[in-house]
Amino acid sequence: MANEKKRVLIVDDAQFTRNILKNIMSKTGYVEIVGEASNGKEGIELFKKLKPDMITMDLVMPEKGGIETIEEILKIDSNALIVVVSALGQEALVLEAAKKGAKDFIQKPFKTEQIIEVLERILKKKAK
Amino acid sequence: MISESEKNKQVISVILFEVEGEQFCIDLLTAREIIPKGQIRKLPQTFEFVEGIYNYRGDIIYIINLSKKLRLFEYKTLKKKEEAQEISEAESNKYIIVVNINNINTGFLVDRIINISHVKANAIVGLSPIFETSISIDYIKGIIKFDDRPRILLDVEKVLTEAEQTQIQKELNK
Amino acid sequence: MSVSKDDIKLFISEAEDLIQKVEDEIFKLEKDPNNTKPIQELYFAFHTLKGLTAMGGLNNASKFCHYFESFLDNAKDKKIEDVKQDDFIRLLFDSLDLLRSILKRVKQGDMSDIEEKFLNSIKDSFEEFESGPETDISLISPITPENFKKVLDDKKNLFYKIYIRLQPTCVFKKVRLFIIIRALNEYGQIFFSKPEPHLLEQGDIKVDFELYYLSQKIDKDILQVLDEILEIENKVITPLKIDEVKALIDEDITPWFKSDKKQVSGSKAGPIQRSKIAKVQKIEDISKIVDTHEEDAKITSLKVDINILEKLMNYFSELVINKNQITQILKNKGDLELIRMFDEMDKPFLEIQEIIFDLKLVRVESTFRKYRRLVRDVGKEVGKKVQLILEGTNVEIDRKILEELNSPLIHLLRNAIYHGIETPSERKKQKKDEIGTIRLATLRKAGLIFIEVEDDGEGINYENIRKKIIEKGMYAEEEASNLTHEDLNRVILMPGFSILEDADQISGRGMGLAIVADKIKQLGGSFSIQSEEHIGTTFRLMVPFTRAILSAQLIKVAGDLFAIPTENIKQIYLYNKAMVESVGDTDYYRLDSDLIPIIDLNQYLKFDENNYKKGSDTRIAVWVKKDENISAIFLIDEILQQLNVVVKPFKFSYSDFYNILGSTIMSDGSICLILDVLSIITSYMMDNKFTKLTSIQ
Numbered sequence: 001m002a003n004e005k006k007r008v009l010i011v012d013d014a015q016f017t018r019n020i021l022k023n024i025m026s027k028t029g030y031v032e033i034v035g036e037a038s039n040g041k042e043g044i045e046l047f048k049k050l051k052p053d054m055i056t057m058d059l060v061m062p063e064k065g066g067i068e069t070i071e072e073i074l075k076i077d078s079n080a081l082i083v084v085v086s087a088l089g090q091e092a093l094v095l096e097a098a099k100k101g102a103k104d105f106i107q108k109p110f111k112t113e114q115i116i117e118v119l120e121r122i123l124k125k126k127a128k
Numbered sequence: 129m130i131s132e133s134e135k136n137k138q139v140i141s142v143i144l145f146e147v148e149g150e151q152f153c154i155d156l157l158t159a160r161e162i163i164p165k166g167q168i169r170k171l172p173q174t175f176e177f178v179e180g181i182y183n184y185r186g187d188i189i190y191i192i193n194l195s196k197k198l199r200l201f202e203y204k205t206l207k208k209k210e211e212a213q214e215i216s217e218a219e220s221n222k223y224i225i226v227v228n229i230n231n232i233n234t235g236f237l238v239d240r241i242i243n244i245s246h247v248k249a250n251a252i253v254g255l256s257p258i259f260e261t262s263i264s265i266d267y268i269k270g271i272i273k274f275d276d277r278p279r280i281l282l283d284v285e286k287v288l289t290e291a292e293q294t295q296i297q298k299e300l301n302k
Numbered sequence: 303m304s305v306s307k308d309d310i311k312l313f314i315s316e317a318e319d320l321i322q323k324v325e326d327e328i329f330k331l332e333k334d335p336n337n338t339k340p341i342q343e344l345y346f347a348f349h350t351l352k353g354l355t356a357m358g359g360l361n362n363a364s365k366f367c368h369y370f371e372s373f374l375d376n377a378k379d380k381k382i383e384d385v386k387q388d389d390f391i392r393l394l395f396d397s398l399d400l401l402r403s404i405l406k407r408v409k410q411g412d413m414s415d416i417e418e419k420f421l422n423s424i425k426d427s428f429e430e431f432e433s434g435p436e437t438d439i440s441l442i443s444p445i446t447p448e449n450f451k452k453v454l455d456d457k458k459n460l461f462y463k464i465y466i467r468l469q470p471t472c473v474f475k476k477v478r479l480f481i482i483i484r485a486l487n488e489y490g491q492i493f494f495s496k497p498e499p500h501l502l503e504q505g506d507i508k509v510d511f512e513l514y515y516l517s518q519k520i521d522k523d524i525l526q527v528l529d530e531i532l533e534i535e536n537k538v539i540t541p542l543k544i545d546e547v548k549a550l551i552d553e554d555i556t557p558w559f560k561s562d563k564k565q566v567s568g569s570k571a572g573p574i575q576r577s578k579i580a581k582v583q584k585i586e587d588i589s590k591i592v593d594t595h596e597e598d599a600k601i602t603s604l605k606v607d608i609n610i611l612e613k614l615m616n617y618f619s620e621l622v623i624n625k626n627q628i629t630q631i632l633k634n635k636g637d638l639e640l641i642r643m644f645d646e647m648d649k650p651f652l653e654i655q656e657i658i659f660d661l662k663l664v665r666v667e668s669t670f671r672k673y674r675r676l677v678r679d680v681g682k683e684v685g686k687k688v689q690l691i692l693e694g695t696n697v698e699i700d701r702k703i704l705e706e707l708n709s710p711l712i713h714l715l716r717n718a719i720y721h722g723i724e725t726p727s728e729r730k731k732q733k734k735d736e737i738g739t740i741r742l743a744t745l746r747k748a749g750l751i752f753i754e755v756e757d758d759g760e761g762i763n764y765e766n767i768r769k770k771i772i773e774k775g776m777y778a779e780e781e782a783s784n785l786t787h788e789d790l791n792r793v794i795l796m797p798g799f800s801i802l803e804d805a806d807q808i809s810g811r812g813m814g815l816a817i818v819a820d821k822i823k824q825l826g827g828s829f830s831i832q833s834e835e836h837i838g839t840t841f842r843l844m845v846p847f848t849r850a851i852l853s854a855q856l857i858k859v860a861g862d863l864f865a866i867p868t869e870n871i872k873q874i875y876l877y878n879k880a881m882v883e884s885v886g887d888t889d890y891y892r893l894d895s896d897l898i899p900i901i902d903l904n905q906y907l908k909f910d911e912n913n914y915k916k917g918s919d920t921r922i923a924v925w926v927k928k929d930e931n932i933s934a935i936f937l938i939d940e941i942l943q944q945l946n947v948v949v950k951p952f953k954f955s956y957s958d959f960y961n962i963l964g965s966t967i968m969s970d971g972s973i974c975l976i977l978d979v980l981s982i983i984t985s986y987m988m989d990n991k992f993t994k995l996t997s998i999q
Contacts, residue, residue, distance in 0.1 A: 091476060094474055094477045095476055095477045098477050103481075104531065105532075107474070118532065121529060121531070125530055182973070188965050
């Protein structure tokens with residue numbers, strides 16, 4: 001069990017952000033980025049297909065925003081682990097996301113340590 | 129009522145323009161824009177003084193031929209009529225003054241724009257009976273005493289609404 | 303603001319509906335106090351009443367409704383304690399009485415507002431129930447000092463003080479607090495905090511705070527819960543002894559409860575939940591109710607000012623024009639890639655168009671049903687019995703147009719009641735039903751809305767009209783006697799005519815029917831009258847379905863650009879002179895076994911002689927239809943492309959040219975006039991004294 005990598009789905013409309021998240025997380029050695037989505041709609045589809053252990057979720061995206069996506073994913077699996085990755089100045093939105101069921105949040109621009117903290121505190125704790 | 133001293137200080141801006149050799153002014157505040165005449169689309173079954181309709185920045189407005197509306201030709205003395213005929217086609221009806229009354233844009237077709245003048249409020253006087261005018265007094269808001277000579281300040285609103293009422297009269301007479 | 307008599311009538315009618323609704327819902331709530339649905343309905347009702355009273359100039363009454371609205375807004379999220387429920391219901395009934403008394407006054411013509419001091423006393427009554435302004439975090443449930451005894455006695459309960467310091471980089475304090483409190487509430491209950499709960503819930507902290515926590519879990523487990531939360535720099539959990547808790551209650555919690563600030567706390571002060579499971583269940587129950595109700599009440603809708611929609615529509619329409627212009631230029635330049643990209647814009651554009659249309663459309667029922675009351679009341683006013691029958695109420699129409707039709711329709715209805723419907727005794731004499739009927743029928747066809755206001759009254763007395771117009775010198779006696787009913791109908795609509803009516807008949811309404819006709823014209827529609835003595839009168843309105851985008855066929859007539867709505871076009875042919883057959887004065891075009899009347903648009907649109915193109919052989923015949931039976935062939939010069947155009951209503955201020963239903967601007971900026979097929983065929987019929995324009999078989 002310890003040798004199996006944790007599976008993460010990244011949902012963010014900026015390629016740049018997705019790349020950074022991918023880099024940081026894969027470098028730990030215990031995370032596998034199983035999918036990337038550039039909007040909420042894709043995010044939901046990939047979630048259904050891949051059933052990842054954790055999802056990082058951007059809030060402002062085309063096609064379907066983060067809040068709606070969080071709602072729909074939690075409808076599919078109420079135990080889904082969603083961590084919001086938001087921009088500065090979006091507190092009300094993040095609060096709403098948390099109320100909808102997001103587990104926690106980090107802000108852009110984030111430091112590597114913050115992502116690691118997310119993995120250590122939240123992802124690793126998730127039971128299979 | 130405005131006191132004399134206040135009147136002295138108040139300045140009104142007017143557009144000075146020319147139609148059929150006659151010069152008139154209108155209050156700058158009523159004017160929206162002055163544009164060179166473009167394609168005016170003729171409409172059938174309209175009054176003679178309606179030149180047509182025009183696309184003014186997406187708003188379709190009526191263009192009124194001011195000389196026809198004011199019936200300038202009729203008021204001219206014979207001599208002037210002869211002179212007037214010499215003004216070539218190319219020189220007349222070159223500009224449109226777009227006015228905005230009651231939130232509706234209408235265009236006045238005029239020959240020439242002379243300038244925009246700023247006159248003191250007390251330079252505007254009412255009509256006196258001895259003053260000979262080239263147009264019906266209904267259209268006159270006042271006379272502006274310019275340095276060189278007086279000119280008529282047109283009552284734009286009257287010019288427009290009277291046109292509409294003529295429309296209704298026409299309906300009644302059908 | 304000045305309120306007209308009609309407005310007052312409508313106000314009364316609407317207010318009565320709402321007050322009735324309020325009463326119904328209060329009864330429902332009384333029967334089942336735990337049902338949040340009536341609260342939801344009451345919330346909406348008070349919200350609407352708030353707007354209504356504001357419109358009527360009753361500002362204090364509006365504020366009153368606003369207080370209730372906010373009060374109910376809070377109430378619908380929280381359960382009302384059993385003990386307070388009776389007071390709650392009573393308060394609602396009191397509000398109902400107040401509303402009723404306001405309405406009674408208005409009915410007596412007294413539009414005066416309720417007094418300010420009364421408002422204040424109402425506000426105070428709310429304080430008891432009011433849980434304060436909405437705060438974002440509402441998860442702290444303080445325990446009332448009274449309930450603590452129970453809590454303290456339960457040996458399974460453990461008390462803790464949790465000290466938390468957030469990382470200095472934490473910016474979203476509210477969210478962070480929310481997440482922490484949420485996690486803790488899963489395994490116990492936070493019953494107090496420092497800073498005090500109302501401050502904490504507003505995120506009003508520096509970096510650290512203390513939570514007083516009650517749980518049946520051990521401290522290690524609680525720490526683990528907090529381990530999973532980000533941005534916590536330091537956390538310390540200290541178990542509390544019973545006397546420490548008691549001291550806290552005495553020194554901090556009780557004074558806090560007594561102070562006003564307690565009211566600001568977001569959640570209700572309620573008895574402690576005995577076990578975590580029970581609490582979680584209760585939350586689930588409530589959320590289930592809210593969920594199902596949300597579906598019913600469609601909380602996901604919002605009220606939008608119609609003018610904003612109008613602006614949106616206009617801007618969007620401009621965008622469509624601009625896009626077309628750019629596409630045109632690109633086509634000329636031949637840049638394929640750009641053209642392709644612009645073509646891709648079509649899909650979102652079309653979708654947005656659809657959405658905006660739908661937003662702008664509303665069922666006529668929403669406004670028309672209010673007329674029932676109006677008709678009854680106005681009828682009573684003049685001692686007549688009248689009922690209004692509505693037909694076709696689910697026809698949808700542009701919101702703005704409906705708004706603008708309100709005034710003219712009310713006028714027509716009043717007109718029908720005043721002049722149309724006879725008194726009950728008169729009707730009996732004529733063997734008619736005592737109750738007069740006015741029929742308001744709506745129909746949508748071919749992009750147009752037809753509205754009929756038909757009464758079964760005494761009809762127009764044309765002889766009277768004739769007399770009047772002779773009296774006033776509009777026509778000479780002989781001319782007047784030659785005027786047909788149709789002619790007279792047109793005369794009635796002239797602005798000058800109503801001056802002739804007796805002031806008391808028209809009840810001082812000014813220009814009357816002419817204004818209605820004018821208003822309809824402004825909307826791009828038409829208006830006509832039909833009447834028969836003793837049988838009744840029918841007013842017919844026709845307005846365009848929506849003043850926006852239309853599919854049109856561009857054509858040229860006498861060198862000028864026109865367009866015909868594609869929905870009016872049956873078929874287009876190359877004009878073949880051989881197909882023309884004359885019957886009497888009229889030319890017909892032969893199509894299979896039918897002869898269709900020809901209208902030569904060059905002639906008909908009456909252009910000046912210079913532009914007149916006569917009978918060029920390469921003309922186009924367009925078969926247009928007015929309705930199933932009536933069609934015509936329009937002879938035109940040229941056929942251009944078909945496209946979607948944005949229709950601008952045409953102002954008829956200086957023009958008689960009523961054959962136009964609107965105008966549009968082409969990509970090159972030139973103006974295209976959109977022909978009103980209906981109007982052209984109709985006036986052609988009149989001009990040529992056709993009683994019918996049917997095709998000959």
